[in-house]
Amino acid sequence: xxxxxxxxxxxxxxxxxxxxxxxxxxxxxxxxxxxxxxxxxxxxxxxxxxxxxxxxxxxxxxxxxxxxxxxxxxxxxxxxxxxxxxxxxxxxxxxxxxxxxxxxxxxxxxxxxxxxx
Amino acid sequence: xxxxxxxxxxxxxxxxxxxxxxxxxxxxxxxxxxxxxxxxxxxxxxxxxxxxxxxxxxxxxxxxxxxxxxxxxxxxxxxxxxxxxxxxxxxxxxxxxxxxxxxxxxxxxxxx
Numbered sequence: 001x002x003x004x005x006x007x008x009x010x011x012x013x014x015x016x017x018x019x020x021x022x023x024x025x026x027x028x029x030x031x032x033x034x035x036x037x038x039x040x041x042x043x044x045x046x047x048x049x050x051x052x053x054x055x056x057x058x059x060x061x062x063x064x065x066x067x068x069x070x071x072x073x074x075x076x077x078x079x080x081x082x083x084x085x086x087x088x089x090x091x092x093x094x095x096x097x098x099x100x101x102x103x104x105x106x107x108x109x110x111x112x113x114x115x116x117x
Numbered sequence: 118x119x120x121x122x123x124x125x126x127x128x129x130x131x132x133x134x135x136x137x138x139x140x141x142x143x144x145x146x147x148x149x150x151x152x153x154x155x156x157x158x159x160x161x162x163x164x165x166x167x168x169x170x171x172x173x174x175x176x177x178x179x180x181x182x183x184x185x186x187x188x189x190x191x192x193x194x195x196x197x198x199x200x201x202x203x204x205x206x207x208x209x210x211x212x213x214x215x216x217x218x219x220x221x222x223x224x225x226x227x228x229x
Contacts, residue, residue: 006159034217043205043222044160093159105150106207106217108159 002028004096006109013084014117020080021112023094029074030096034106035067038091050077074099084116120144121208123220131228133195138223140206141188147209149189151180154203154222163191196227 003026011019023033031052036044048069049057056069068080077096081088091113095106122141130136140149148167152160164173166182166189173180177200179192193200203224209217 004159036219041224044219046218091157095159105148105162105165108152108161110159111157113157 002096002098002107004094004107004109006094006112008112009110010113010115012115012117015085016083017116018080018082019084019114020078021092021094021114023077023079023096023109025075025096025098025107028096028098030077031074031099033071033077033094033096035069035077035079036093036095038093038111040091044093047079050079052077081114084114086116089114089116120218121206121220123204123206123223125223126221127224127226129226129228130196132197134227136193136196136225138191138193138204138206138225139188140190140208140220142208143187144208145186147186149182149186149209150207150217151189151191152205152207154205160205193225196225198227198229201225201227 005024005026007022033050035047037047038044046059047062050069050071052071052074058064066082071077091111093108093111095108097106120142124139148165150165151163153163154160164180169184169186171182177194181190203222205222206220207217
């Protein structure tokens with residue numbers, strides 16, 4: 001089945017640091033990938049839709065300059081949390097949908113737990 | 118407000134009991150997915166339903182998509198401790214599920 005790899009799985013860093021999270025589709029091409037944030041005991045909240053070769057689409061209330069998204073190839077999207085602060089601590093999850101298929105489910109990575117001290 | 122309303126939010130039952138989780142919306146969805154998520158992991162897809170009235174079975178789990186494609190239910194028969202987890206429904210409205218939204222989730226605990 002389709003596999004999405006997310007790296008790193010856990011990051012602990014100091015306030016003010018920028019953190020990059022990678023999301024790779026391992027055995028399929030993904031024109032579109034999605035980035036979610038999940039706070040403890042809550043559901044997934046869509047942050048942005050990452051489009052290969054074009055700008056990401058951000059959900060209302062998500063700062064595009066704070067959460068930089070790059071989708072330079074059909075198998076890789078990156079999310080960079082710039083100048084991270086403790087309130088950015090959360091579980092970040094990416095997903096990808098296989099290019100060329102309609103009504104297909106998204107395939108999720110295993111998430112990245114970001115802890116800002 | 119959530120586009121998809123899931124109920125109940127929390128459910129704690131004994132092993133062997135049956136349960137039903139509901140996912141409701143006022144919007145029509147082109148497809149609806151159910152996921153299960155373990156702590157510290159990404160959601161794992163259980164099923165996708167696309168046709169109104171569709172019923173799918175996965176061992177002890179039965180999924181139903183409403184006739185109008187606005188709601189869905191997940192029924193678990195004879196629940197086991199291994200069923201414990203966060204169950205999420207997600208609805209796609211766009212052609213390629215570009216507009217997929219998640220419900221708030223149902224946190225299920227099955228006690229041995």
